[in-house]
Amino acid sequence: MTETPIELELSVKQSQSESGRGLQPPPLFQLPLTAQDPFDNDQQTQLQLSESNPEAQQQAKPRWINPRRLLLLLLGFSLSSAILGLFYYMHYNHQKRNIQTVTPCLSPACRWASARLSMSADPFTQPCDYFLFACGSDVLSPEKGGRQRGQGIPGHPQNQKENAGRTERKGQRKEKIPDRRTVLLQYLREILEADDRPASTAVQKAKAFYRSCLDTKSIETAGADPFLTLIQKLGGWAVSGQWNRTDFNSTLSLLMRDYATFPFFNLYAGKDPNEMPRETAKRYIQIDQPDLLIPVQWNSKTLKSQAETQTLRPFLESCQRYLSLLGAPPSRSMIHVGTFISLSSELAVAAAPLRFRLSRGQLYQRTTIGELQKQAPGIDWLGCLRAAFHPLPLFKDDHVLLHNLPYIMQMSRTIGKWLVKHELSTSPVHTYMVLNLLHTLIPALDSRFSETANNLSLALGEAGGVADRWKRCVSETERGFGHVLTHLLSERTARREAEEIIQNIFSSFKSTLRELKWTDQKSLQFVMKKVEPLIPRLWTTKEISSEAELDLLFSKVTVGTNSFFSNYVQLLSFRRKRRNELLTGRAEAADSLSVTPFLLGDELLFPMGMFIPPLFHPTYPRAMNYGLMGFLIAKDILHLILPDVYSQSEMVHAVGECVWAHYLAVTKGEAGGGGEFSLSAAQRQEVWVQYSALQIALQAYHQSLKNHPWDTSISGLSHTRLFLTSFSQVHCDSDAYSQFMPLEPSFLITVICSKSDLCPESLQCPNKTQQHSLETC
Structure with a gap:
């Protein structure tokens, strides 16, 4: 893949002479200013010569008296001065533009993001340790030439450190952004718990439902009584000894x-x-x-x-x-x-x-x-x-x-x-139906029932653990009041900014496809035939267009403040309306908690839940939005449209091996690729996907700067550095394809910076000179 040269500003440290001053945003460039103008030097030289030789001054006097020669000399002097002045003006302004600091972003979202970045490990000050986390993958096991989950790569320098060092690094990783679904749940939690303005009736009901779910004291006090009461309404069952033998x-x-x-x-x-x-x-x-x-x-x-x-x-x-x-x-x-x-x-x-x-x-x-x-x-x-x-x-x-x-x-x-x-x-058939009903209603019952279900999952070797109560409550609220949460998300989504980054990333994605070395022309034509008709856009539902329609939709729903069970049962019945809408074609089968794009006909739709803080904000610098959300969008598109490109392009194998060679050069001191730790085809493809996604996002950001040559920054970081620092907040544990990614995405920064002037030299590990001999991926 041909890399697009990118000439963006990079921040550098202030000179030591300024170390005594207060903390200031670092300038983009710190170029030394010229001590004196060249024209001033010529004047001083002539003046010194004339003062040191009075006779020569006397002899030259008659020649200066000639009016014609004097006029020519004045004209030449003026022309030279104008040229030198113009040169000096351009040179001075060029330096002034370079030494001025980037415009800071002072919005509340930017201040919050700045505080979060300051608490995270800086990839440009800790390059040798920060990038070397390894993703937990069952695929990369010893018998397959790799490692097991939870273990480092054999010989990895990180494995030789003490437990205290590992604990410290885990603490650093905690500052990273969690997985996208958790981010969305946190955002919806803030919406449901906010009391910022008078809400519509439907919104009030959604918030009341959420609060009743959080009221664990009332739920625990009720115990199993609500379910037993419901069973009696259904005619009882033989287990209790009271059953009216319903049909x-x-x-x-x-x-x-x-x-x-x-x-x-x-x-x-x-x-x-x-x-x-x-x-x-x-x-x-x-x-x-x-x-x-x-x-x-x-x-x-x-x-x-x-x-x-x-x-x-x-x-x-x-x-x-x-x-x-x-x-x-x-x-x-x-x-x-x-x-x-x-x-x-x-x-x-x-x-x-x-x-x-x-x-x-x-x-x-x-x-x-x-x-x-x-x-x-x-x-x-x-x-x-x-x-x-x-x-x-x-x-x-x-x-x-x-x-x-x-x-x-x-x-x-x-x-x-x-x-x-x-x-x-x-009556085993009737008991079978009752126990299935119990399974449906476990989320609304006291903790003994959910603990029993969780213990079974653990015994079967499945993913166990009881989720945080607030997460469960947000999810249950979405299941019942999905229309309301979608409407609230729509009100808070910066549509113009989201659409812009979607279009720019997709454009960069298509140009990347054309640059790939495909196995044959038919492969390229097949892929482009699939890609060209696609229309990428932000997915916004058209079912509910106003709060009045929401109020009408939920007009028959009553939400109590201290009975989560009855609230939950009521919304189970309400879901039938949703099924009816799907059957009659009046609704789209989309999840308001969706955080990845999906294809619907010729449309590539991006859910609104993707474009929320801290992943995205309209007041963020574009470098921050492209470095984080732009990368995620590019990666999602590659996974969705090119699920298996490994057999169709030679570059997938080459780029995967090249990135892996960089990783081995740092972790083992070997610049060669493969060896006993060679990657599988799926792993090479995933490495290529994420490396390509980073390049696509960077290219899209570069193009956006060409079209609109301005951007703000955070903490005085230059544009490119802020882009890469934002990208470093992504980690493999939050990725759906983490099982195929053998290294942290952050390491890709060292690869993309190894043969370019985008990054400061300090990014290189001083004891790993082999990196300089590696090729550009």
């Missing part, structure tokens, strides 16, 4: 309509990708296999899912714990748990992972509701679907899309068998 399909329809619970199959609305044209395709009810509660493993030999003994034990314990919390007598709970696990196992047999169903062509199978009733008669399909999408009219001739017909048919047979054999005694 199976009636109970199932009620759970789907009012409580967003789908025990036996999943429902959602979406388009058929096989229909053309896609941008105008109709939306259909999609019927998929459910999210099973029982943990199962896929057996590639038998092509079936099965529960294993080591996972069934903790699952059994969690089920017993749930029944205990709900007051079930110990003498009867074991029987119900046993039948629940047995029924769950039978249903799980026909479930299959997505990749298998995709290979068998089991996705988006079209059928009518009437035909589905014949194939799976155990479910009242028309009645259940009408309940789930009430009040939309549905008929037997309406088409639906199936995503695992073998499972649907097996589920129907299993339910029919269990209803006939067991329902009159222990």
Whole structure:
């Protein structure tokens, strides 16, 4: 890839003679001023000669008296003076422009950003330690020529330091910006907790819901009583000894309509990708296999899912714990748990992972509701679907899309068998539905239930840990009041500035593609045919355009101040309206908590949740916005549009190896690439993606300075230095592709600066002279 030469100002330290002064922003350049004008020197020389030789002065006097010669001499003298004066003026102004300090940004956002940067490690004062963190990756393991998660690369100098040094570096990393979803949650938290102006009714309800979620004292005091009361409204259940033997399909329809619970199959609305044209395709009810509660493993030999003994034990314990919390007598709970696990196992047999169903062509199978009733008669399909999408009219001739017909048919047979054999005694099918409802409502119950779920996850080796309460509450508020939070985000989004950086990054991205060395011309044409029609833009929903519409939408929602359970249940029913909107095409299936771009037809849409502080702010210097958000946008585009470019371009391999050689030169003192620590194809591609994203962002920023040659700064940093310092706030732990990134993104600064005049020489490690012999990547 051809690097675009970039001539931007860099700050340097003040001279030692100014060390006694107060702290001042460092100037862009500190060039020595000329002591005296050359023309003044000539005058002094002539004056000295005339004073030292009086005779010569007397002899020359008659020649000066000649008027003609005197006039010519005066004209020449004036012309020379004008030329020298113009030269001096241009030279002086050029120096003045270079020595003046950058214009400081004094907005509240900039002051906050300056304080945060001052607390973070400076990549330009600690280059040898700061850049050498290694990302945690399972891919780079010893048997594959690398390392295991949590361990440094063998021979890495950082591993030879004491624990105190590692603790100190961890402290430095804590000052970095967290992952983008956490940043968005924090921003929404500030909005929900703010009381800055009179809010609309819908906004007040969203904030009241959030506060009721935070009221853990009331939630803990209520215990399991709210759920037990709800079960009685549904007709009770056999576990408690009080059950009025409600009809199976009636109970199932009620759970789907009012409580967003789908025990036996999943429902959602979406388009058929096989229909053309896609941008105008109709939306259909999609019927998929459910999210099973029982943990199962896929057996590639038998092509079936099965529960294993080591996972069934903790699952059994969690089920017993749930029944205990709900007051079930110990003498009867074991029987119900046993039948629940047995029924769950039978249903799980026909479930299959997505990749298998995709290979068998089991996705988006079209059928009518009437035909589905014949194939799976155990479910009242028309009645259940009408309940789930009430009040939309549905008929037997309406088409639906199936995503695992073998499972649907097996589920129907299993339910029919269990209803006939067991329902009159222990009612396991009804218990199965109640425990699925419990799983839906766990977020609204006291901490004992969530702790039980978390303990099961830990026992199964899954990601455990109970999230901070405020994070859970923001997420739950978004699930119920997504329209409100989207509207509040829209009010605070700097659309013009966001659109500008999106367009500039995308333009730089396209120019980068043309500079790549593709395997053949067809590869380039294929990629450009995919890229050229795309229209990048900020995604803003058009569903709700005013607070009055929001108030009308949530007019029937009542939010109590001390009953989070009832608030939560009420919003479960409200979600049905959202499904209806998706089915009728009046809404787009977008998540207001989305933090990455997505493709919708020919549009490349960037969610508003990406452009929030501290990642982005309209008053930030452009260097800061491009260095951080510009890099993230470029990386997202590369991942989204070029998911597998490794086999299509030679430069991916070359750049990946080149960057890795730089890393090894610093960490091991070897300028060669690969060795026992060579990278896999996926790792080379990820290194290329992030290195290219940094170059794309830098090129876009350079172009923006050409179009608008001004920018502010923070802490007196020059433009390029602020750009790279902002970029250094990104770290691999917050990246969705961190498993493929073998080194911290910050290290890319040393690579991009190794063969350019963009960075101060102090960036080089003094004891690593091998860096100077490495090639430019």
